[in-house]
Amino acid sequence: MIEILNVKKHYGKIEALKGVSFSISEGTCFGLIGPNGAGKSTMMKILSGILQDYEGDVHLFNQNAKSDSKEIKSKMGYVPQDIVLNETLSAKDNLSFFGSLYGLKGAALKERVEEVLKLVGLNDRGNDAIQKFSGGMKRRINIGCALLHLPNFLIMDEPTVGVDPHSRNYIFEIIHSLKKEGVTVLYSSHYMEEIENLCDYIALIDNGMVIEQGTVSDILSKYATPSLYVEATSVEESVLESYGNVLRKDGGYLIETKQPLSTLHSLSKKLQQNGNDVHRLEISKPNLEDVFLQLTGKSLRDV
Amino acid sequence: MVGTILKKEIKRMGKQKAIYFWTFGLPILFIVVFSSIFGNTNYSFNIHFVDQDHSEASNTFLKSIDKIDSFDTKKEVSVKNAVKQLSDGKIQTLIVIPKGFGDSLSRGNQTSVHFYYDGTQGEAQAVAPVKSLLDNLSNGYREHKIEQIVSMQTKDSQKTKDMLASPLQIQDKKIIAKKVNAVTQIVPGYTVMFVFFIIITMARTFMQDRESGMLSRLFSTPMNRFHYMIGMWIPNVILVLVQITVLLTFGHFVYNLHIGNFGAIALLSVLLSLAGTSLGLLVAFVAKSEQMAIGITQLVTLGGAALGGLWVPLELMPKAIQTTAHFLPQYWAHKAFMDIMARGRDIAHIVPALLYLGIFTLICISLAAVAYKGFVKGATS
Numbered sequence: 172m173i174e175i176l177n178v179k180k181h182y183g184k185i186e187a188l189k190g191v192s193f194s195i196s197e198g199t200c201f202g203l204i205g206p207n208g209a210g211k212s213t214m215m216k217i218l219s220g221i222l223q224d225y226e227g228d229v230h231l232f233n234q235n236a237k238s239d240s241k242e243i244k245s246k247m248g249y250v251p252q253d254i255v256l257n258e259t260l261s262a263k264d265n266l267s268f269f270g271s272l273y274g275l276k277g278a279a280l281k282e283r284v285e286e287v288l289k290l291v292g293l294n295d296r297g298n299d300a301i302q303k304f305s306g307g308m309k310r311r312i313n314i315g316c317a318l319l320h321l322p323n324f325l326i327m328d329e330p331t332v333g334v335d336p337h338s339r340n341y342i343f344e345i346i347h348s349l350k351k352e353g354v355t356v357l358y359s360s361h362y363m364e365e366i367e368n369l370c371d372y373i374a375l376i377d378n379g380m381v382i383e384q385g386t387v388s389d390i391l392s393k394y395a396t397p398s399l400y401v402e403a404t405s406v407e408e409s410v411l412e413s414y415g416n417v418l419r420k421d422g423g424y425l426i427e428t429k430q431p432l433s434t435l436h437s438l439s440k441k442l443q444q445n446g447n448d449v450h451r452l453e454i455s456k457p458n459l460e461d462v463f464l465q466l467t468g469k470s471l472r473d474v
Numbered sequence: 475m476v477g478t479i480l481k482k483e484i485k486r487m488g489k490q491k492a493i494y495f496w497t498f499g500l501p502i503l504f505i506v507v508f509s510s511i512f513g514n515t516n517y518s519f520n521i522h523f524v525d526q527d528h529s530e531a532s533n534t535f536l537k538s539i540d541k542i543d544s545f546d547t548k549k550e551v552s553v554k555n556a557v558k559q560l561s562d563g564k565i566q567t568l569i570v571i572p573k574g575f576g577d578s579l580s581r582g583n584q585t586s587v588h589f590y591y592d593g594t595q596g597e598a599q600a601v602a603p604v605k606s607l608l609d610n611l612s613n614g615y616r617e618h619k620i621e622q623i624v625s626m627q628t629k630d631s632q633k634t635k636d637m638l639a640s641p642l643q644i645q646d647k648k649i650i651a652k653k654v655n656a657v658t659q660i661v662p663g664y665t666v667m668f669v670f671f672i673i674i675t676m677a678r679t680f681m682q683d684r685e686s687g688m689l690s691r692l693f694s695t696p697m698n699r700f701h702y703m704i705g706m707w708i709p710n711v712i713l714v715l716v717q718i719t720v721l722l723t724f725g726h727f728v729y730n731l732h733i734g735n736f737g738a739i740a741l742l743s744v745l746l747s748l749a750g751t752s753l754g755l756l757v758a759f760v761a762k763s764e765q766m767a768i769g770i771t772q773l774v775t776l777g778g779a780a781l782g783g784l785w786v787p788l789e790l791m792p793k794a795i796q797t798t799a800h801f802l803p804q805y806w807a808h809k810a811f812m813d814i815m816a817r818g819r820d821i822a823h824i825v826p827a828l829l830y831l832g833i834f835t836l837i838c839i840s841l842a843a844v845a846y847k848g849f850v851k852g853a854t855s
Contacts, residue, residue: 219694241696249694253687257482259489264482271478272695300489326694 172197173218173324173355178227180213180379187213189379190227195372197323200346200356202370202387204363204463210379211359212252215328218357219249231324245273247324248317252332254309258302262293262312265301266319273320280319287315290348292341307338314345324355331365343369363459373459377467387459394465395457397431400424402451403442410445414438418464425455425464475697479705483679487709493675497717501668502724505661509729512656519603522548522556522568529576535587536571538611545607557590566592567604582619658732661725662811663784665718666804669750670775672714676754677767680706680849689853703846707755714747734814738821742814745831746807752838753803759845778804806830 173195180188188210195201203211216222217229220240229236231243256265266284275283288294291311301309314330327346331339346356346369360366366373367387374384383390401411402423411417414437415428428434431454442449455461487493521539525532539545550556550568559565568590578585589608591601617638625634683689683706692702722739725731733739753774761767779785781795782804788796799805810827813819821828 216690221690221693244694244696247694249691251687251691251694255687255691257486257688259486260482264485268478268482269695271481272475272692272697274696 172230172233173357174228174230175214175218176228176230178214178217178225178229180210180217180222180225187379188217188225191376191379191381193374193381193384195355195357197355198350198353199371200350200358200369202366202373203357203359203376204366204373204459205376206467209376211376212328214376215249215326215357215359219247219326220244221249245320246322247326248320248322250314250317250325250327250330252328254306254313256301256309256312256316259300261298261300262288262304262315263297265312266315269316270319275319283319283321287318290318290345291315305335305338306333307335307341310334311338311341311345314342318345318349322354324357325349326357328359329361330358331360331362363463367459375463375466382466383462390462391457391459394462396427397429398455398457398461399426399428399431399435399438400451400453400455401426401438401442401449403447403449406442406445406447410441411438418468420461420464423451425461475701476705476708479697479702480708483706483709484712487713493713496671496675497668497713498720501664501717501721504664504668505721505725506728508660508664509657512660519545520548520565520567521545521604521607522550522559522565524550524553524556524568524570526553526573527571527575531576531579532571535575535611538614539607542607545604560590560592563592563594566601569608579615657725657729658812658816659787661721661729661731662808662815663779665721665725666746666782666807666811667775667779667784668721669714669718669746669807670753670778670804671771672710672717672750673754673757673771673774674768675713676706676710676751677758677761677771678764680758681761681764681767684849684853689850693850693853699850700843700846703755703843707751710751710754711747714750715743718743718746732815734816734818735820738814738819738824739811741821741828742807742810742824742831745828745835746803748835749803749807749831749838752835752842755842756838756845759842759849778802781805782808784808803831803834 175194176192178188178191179186191210191214193201203214205211213222217225218231218236220236220243223237223240232246234243236243257268260268263284266287267280270280270283284297285294288297291314293308293311293315296304296308301312304312310330310333314327317325331342334342343365346358349356356369358366358370370387372384372386373390374381375390376382383394385393399414400420400423406424408417408424411424411426414434415426418425418427426434426438435452435454439449439452442452523536525536536547540547548565550559553568553570556565556568556570560568570588570590572586572588575585575587587608589605591605621634621638624637625631628634628637683692689702693699722731722733726733757767757770757774761770782788782799782802783791784804788799788805791799806827810824813824813827
């Protein structure tokens with residue numbers, strides 16, 4: 172069990188975390204969702220032991236994150252948002268370096284390097300310098316560096332940014348196999364479909380505070396009301412408001428309504444009467460992004 | 475843990491081609507260029523001549539010039555051609571021995587040798603010694619004539635010599651310092667200067683680790699924060715030691731540089747490596763950007779080289795600069811190298827330099843350890 176209790180963190184006058192609390196059960200994948208600057212990376216740096224000057228309590232594996240830092244670090248892996256590798260060294264050299272930092276050596280280290288290369292699908296490129304790799308391949312090695320020592324807890328800070336579909340699928344497979352092995356994963360991403368597919372529990376974080384947490388399905392059923400999505404030229408927001416609560420989304424409008432089918436019918440007629448050029452008019456399946464939009468009025472990727 | 479970082483860093487350094495150029499290529503280039511300019515100890519003045527007399531006397535006159543180490547005679551075909559070369563700036567001096575030179579001398583009549591020279595102000599350094607030589611030769615002929623006249627009167631050669639002896643005698647007393655030449659100044663001078671260029675390499679590496687997120691990522695591992703600092707420092711100490719070894723070995727085999735007491739050179743090299751790299755640590759942790767680090771490095775290396783007597787012997791500098799030099803590691807390191815190589819000193823004689831470099835290292839390391847906390851904070855926030 173990983174417990175975060177009332178954690179606060181200041182950068183000078185800026186309050187990055189304002190009393191964050193949540194817990195992560197062992198063997199689960201926990202999603203941390205929020206816009207840029209919400210405090211996700213700060214929270215992850217605290218959990219990974221990089222940041223040590225914060226207020227509040229953090230317990231991992233029944234140990235205190237500050238006083239038992241070294242022991243805790245040996246059981247966890249951290250995949251940073253940026254690709255952090257030695258570009259001139261080979262994939263094997265990079266993996267061996269990080270493995271050695273966790274105490275692996277000799278034949279055991281070599282064996283683990285080969286296993287990890289296989290896991291990330293790059294066992295035929297082990298001797299190539301990282302600078303010859305594509306962005307997606309670098310991302311996979313970046314993840315591999317955190318897996319050498321078989322961690323119990325893996326922190327992944329937006330691991331799929333700028334990744335091609337092939338590498339993205341590889342990364343998802345890695346996470347699924349880690350979950351099967353009972354590894355606890357803390358996963359942060361802007362891509363809600365990733366969170367919905369991978370995570371069992373989530374916490375929505377905004378302005379340094381957790382604004383909602385729970386299982387994905389619970390949160391969706393709690394907040395996601397049926398809605399219509401409309402994109403049309405010269406349509407006035409005041410016209411749409413007569414059908415329900417209106418939110419701006421992706422260049423169009425989301426209209427919350429308890430009777431989506433009949434609303435769709437009447438709105439269609441209205442738009443036709445007004446001579447609006449309609450590009451999209453559809454019943455919208457509620458997702459986490461809509462929930463986040465509903466709770467904060469912000470879009471995850473536009474902030 | 476230190477060993478892991480050290481091993482990785484040495485491997486990484488080995489793949490950086492720029493390091494080879496800055497650490498070995500550029501210093502060797504400087505040594506070669508400056509040794510070529512200042513290290514030629516066999517420099518001589520060429521005196522071009524046209525002998526129109528072809529007599530025994532003219533031959534004796536030319537031989538008396540050739541006998542002097544610093545002057546060589548070069549025969550020219552004709553006066554017209556030689557004067558043209560002089561006008562074109564291809565030669566600086568020309569003497570013409572006219573026909574009848576020998577006859578006039580044997581009859582005791584006055585004769586002359588024509589001296590042509592380049593009157594351009596910039597060539598005065600090449601002309602003046604030749605003119606002085608010719609004046610001396612002319613005086614020699616005059617003294618010989620006087621000696622003959624006096625000798626006829628006294629009929630005693632010893633008495634004649636005593637009468638004509640100058641009241642002022644210059645007595646030459648040559649003391650040879652061991653193997654001292656321009657190379658003895660240039661090789662250790664540029665070695666010491668380029669040792670301090672390690673600061674740029676170190677600052678760049680540390681800053682790249684901070685900016686790329688590598689430092690932050692390493693802090694998520696069980697690695698102790700000071701292990702990183704030490705693990706990154708030691709490879710640079712090794713690199714500088716290799717640099718000193720390569721440059722001195724190059725000087726030894728290419729320019730016959732006398733190395734001297736090996737133990738003293740080794741100990742001095744270790745302490746110089748520690749001093750240069752500890753300053754590198756300090757600059758890396760204090761500088762806010764790579765540009766700032768480069769600026770500080772230029773100030774330290776070029777300023778230290780100029781004020782520390784690495785380029786020009788300190789004795790030629792004003793008194794104030796000579797005093798200032800005593801505060802610089804470059805001065806102590808260079809002085810110790812010169813003491814070992816040129817004066818055959820051993821460890822006991824370079825203790826002040828070793829002490830200075832040791833204390834300098836301790837001060838830099840202590841300040842770097844304090845500055846490291848701020849550097850780390852910048853990496854994690």
